[in-house]
Amino acid sequence: MRITAAGGEPQAVSPEGGSHISFSPDGSKYIDVKGHKVLWLYSFGAAPRKLFEFPDPEVRIDYPVWSPDGKWLLFDRFRPEGGDVWMAEGIR
Numbered sequence: 662m663r664i665t666a667a668g669g670e671p672q673a674v675s676p677e678g679g680s681h682i683s684f685s686p687d688g689s690k691y692i693d694v695k696g697h698k699v700l701w702l703y704s705f706g707a708a709p710r711k712l713f714e715f716p717d718p719e720v721r722i723d724y725p726v727w728s729p730d731g732k733w734l735l736f737d738r739f740r741p742e743g744g745d746v747w748m749a750e751g752i753r
Contacts, residue, residue, distance in 0.1 A: 681693065681694045681722075681723060681724055681725055683725050683726050683727055684727070685727050685731050686727055686728075686729055686730065686731045687731060689704060689705060690702060690703055690704040690705065691703050692712070692725045692727070692734065692752075694722045694723070694725060694736075697721035697722055697723065698714060698715070698721065698722065699711060699713070699714045699722075700712045700713040700714070700722055700725060700736065702752060712734075712749070712752065713749065715738065717740070719740055719741055720738055720739065720740050721738075721739045721740075722736050722737070722738060722739075723736065723737040723739055723744075724736060724737045727752075731752075732750060732751070732752075733748055733749065733750050733752075734748070734749040734750075734752050735747070735748050735749075736749075
């Protein structure tokens with residue numbers, strides 16, 4: 662939810678809450694994982710954009726974070742037999 666410093670009614674920023682939110686270093690956008698399956702990008706004032714989804718139903722996406730310069734995104738791909746870290750570049 663978003664609210665101004667002066668108060669007022671809160672406004673929804675994203676259509677529905679996800680499981681892990683991470684704001685970009687400049688604060689202009691954030692990523693969110695819905696149902697541990699789909700990674701979404703939200704830019705304030707723009708429509709959400711689906712970034713990534715693993716087709717395997719046993720795989721889940723966890724803990725996305727931005728690199729300090731905002732050029733990379735890291736997240737955990739977890740499977741029942743173990744997990745690994747994925748990096749995505751050029752997120753805009």
